[in-house]
Amino acid sequence: LKEDESNQLFYVSYNSKKSEADIFHKGELLESIEFALRRSDYSIDIELVIFYFGKGKNSKNVSSLYKRIHDGALHPLIYINRNLFNNTVIFDPEILRKKSSDEMLPQMIGRVNIRCESPDLEFNSDRTNFVENSLTKCIIKDLLELNKDIQARGAILKKSLKKNNKVPTGKASPTSQNDSNRSRTASIIIDKNKPVLFYVPSDQILLEEYILQARDSFGNEICMSDIEITIDGDISRKRSIPSIESPCEKTVFFRYNDVQTELVSKEVKISFEEKISNISGGHREKSLFTIKSSSDYTVGIETVADIINAIDIAYSSKSKEELLPLIACSTRAIFEISAEKVLKTHKSWFTNFNREKLSTSTKREIRDSLLLDVIHIVLLIKKNQALMTAISEASGIRYKNLTNLMSVQSFKVAVKESHIGAHNSTRYLSKPKIESCADSCGLFAVMSDILINLTKETLNNTKIHKIDESELDKNLGAGEPDNLDC
Template sequence: MKKKHLEFAGEIINHLSVTIPSNIFALNELTKNSYDAFATDIQIYIDQSNSQLIIKDNGIGMSEVDVNKLLRIGNSTKKYGKKNTYNNLSRYVQGSKGLGFLSSFKFGDVVHWETNKEGKKIKFDLNKKDIISKRNASSYDIFLELSNTDDIGTTITIDLDKNQLNALIDYFSDEKNITKAVNAFYDVNINLSLHISNKKFVSKSISSFLNEGKDYQFCYVTYDSSNSNIKIYRNQQQLQPEKFRISSKDYRIEVELMIYYFKQGVSKRFTNISKLFYRDYDDALTPLLYINNNLFNNYKYFDSNINRSKRSAESMPQITGYVKVYCSSSELEFNSDRTNFVENELTRNIIKDLNDLNTRIQKLASLIKEEDRKNTGEISTGTAYIKDDEENITPKIKTAKINLNVEKEKNFFLPSKQIDLKQYITSVINSSGEKIDLEALKFLIDGKESITNIIPSITEPCEKQISVQFIDNITGLVNENFKLYFKNQETKIEGTNPNQLLTFFSSESYRISIHVVASLINQVNKIYSLKEPFYETIACTLRTILELSI
């Protein structure tokens, strides 16, 4: 009996990367890897002069074992929807299909990877043309360049061909596409930015939609399936909550919506409503659907026009905001371009609940509209959200702070012990007044980011400039500085007189046992302290001290 092994031609790599449905889908796959690596900052660069696409993050990076997993097609160890925690951050796992590096081939044939984890840097290159030329792709050699480093995060650099570069430039010429790209995650703990043509586009604050189009706001609506309450706020007052129960406990639904009413002749284009909420194909206002905090490019499951076919009394289609579904079930699956669910009992229930919730919310808002019309003959609009201190939707922003331990010793004698920089921090407060875990802090030593919070033993005199930083979700960078000083110990020379005489560098105290020498040292110091020009006397005394000591 002969033993055989499965082989696959390199052409399969080309086939799989080509079937990735779109550039934006592929880009989302790459940023999801950064998200799963607990990056708090993801930067996307379209470098036209060098024809490159660069994705750079400050996540935890990859070890050699992690790189091996990355290169194992379709065999990811990640479990989609599982909630992981790291450095006081909790996130739902986004990747699961092992399509990480295949997505990069959607943009170009040559991809350069650089990743840093726990003091080790790994660099390697992949060339799609070389891979697909192999009759057996498993024979393609990938060479890992290993070195020590203080860097963090992962950088993926993709050499773009002319067509791909032009396609990306064309896609991002539309503001709707830019805003959706940089707001791919519903997460206040991440900053995602796009750099193109010397311009920078950043993710918007999640709560900022509450302040858009204030003159035309009709009502603000929230819902959480964990308590089944639909809450409606109008004219800064909360109305009576309504109950709505979903079909299953296998998932959770939350919504935050702003419903507008535009009087005849008013165009939403002049209302400062973000184009993030403009639907791709017709520019109609729409809330965004997020599955496990990742933007789901689907407008059918929560269609703002769902009641259009009914009489207008039940339709309030001018809606923005966020619809969020959270689910860890293995039954939650998506089609190839991630725009629809794979149909099964779980996904049918989710779709039905979203449709029913949408219909119910619009009907409740329409009843309020008709009541307005009936009582006053017109429909009033204006700031909708509540300002009650007890349930403030837009909390007061405070100054974020890093509080230093000012009483902590900052002078050290050589050789020093290892120093834990966290001991210099008493507390960290964000702009909401909440305490932040010290694990969220970043430490810079002399301007260079440290991969740990520990300063190793110092053996030479010096001073260290320490910077402590964290990114506040609302107000941005928070930074505090302090210095640590390292010097040789100054020890007293003591004779019969216990007062300090001369100083010199020693790790231990030093006592002179010759009485005459100690007295001379005492006297010469007194002469020197007079600040008179007795240099000859001092010189003779020092020579005498030397001779007596010898």
């Protein structure tokens, strides 16, 4: 605290138990920054002095104890359970060096004290760094973000102090008297570890669990019942969110009226989404082909599985823009192979249409035999509830979602887009078109895979209602209503 007092700009004190970093200038508290740690099995206490060296001044009067050996730059000392930790990386004052000089405060010294009893706290052989695991990742990330927050907020405060191109400096730390008499603010700290994204249908959510800490302006813990909770503007008497079945977003506010400092409020947005899972021929971490299901689906048709894997490799490459025509042609191959397998496996399900009964527009559409095969299969599935149920159960796609996904128009467009990739200029292709085509193509591959693997028991108990010319006309002819009377 006595190092080069005339050039001190800020004194910063952080205590993880309070989840608050206090910034002082010339002994006066300027601001408190809320910051809660990610986990409770370690604690962090920080004391920093941040300098401002004006024109013609430098850090020569600061003890070499706080200077890095390799370049002489200032840095705080790190302690782990009261032992000096020879590391200048996990709390690096130059973390914002890519920012402009007005947005960073790298001239800092002090102590960063980490306390942790966990057996997961491990070090490398020369004890200059951590062994990477979930615990040490959290410690490093907390220190990184706290470092950034202190510098970013301090830089803003420095600008506000600057007058006549001069920044006032002097002994920054408070005396014990003005520190004890300083005013406090009420605070509600949200637990950063609590999830804000859920998949539908969700479990019920207890909202009080999102409050990590709540204190009034006297520093006392606030009783949970005194904190008002609202969901989308309505007071929540039950203080919980019931199971959500459809995608949406809920805005939750936690409010407390303090007797001295009045309202303190914190907002949390909680999203509910359909789970998107991979369709693959193997075990790839990410795939272009996905379904709205709670679990991944592995296609059993060997050739289709190989093509999906090959497309995923191509799509994840740096040169994927050059490979879009190849990817489009390959999705057409998936349609072709999948459709052929279904038509051969279940010949009795399908009608040989009398083309004389079809409209001119339908005849024009089915010149592409693949389009006819794909739409025929899709219409058949839509018409037969037993097939819809079997596909829903085997794929993990909820029946309601599957019904919404069975858009004849979507499958029709996907088949046509893949045909463009094979026979027309690449200017018609784009990343969004390829991804949209992959959605329908992947779903068709999954449905086909399930249909050809139906058990004998299911087949024996299933009466199939075939598609006739009028239904084909209704969906491929003029107007394309994309609905089917089942």
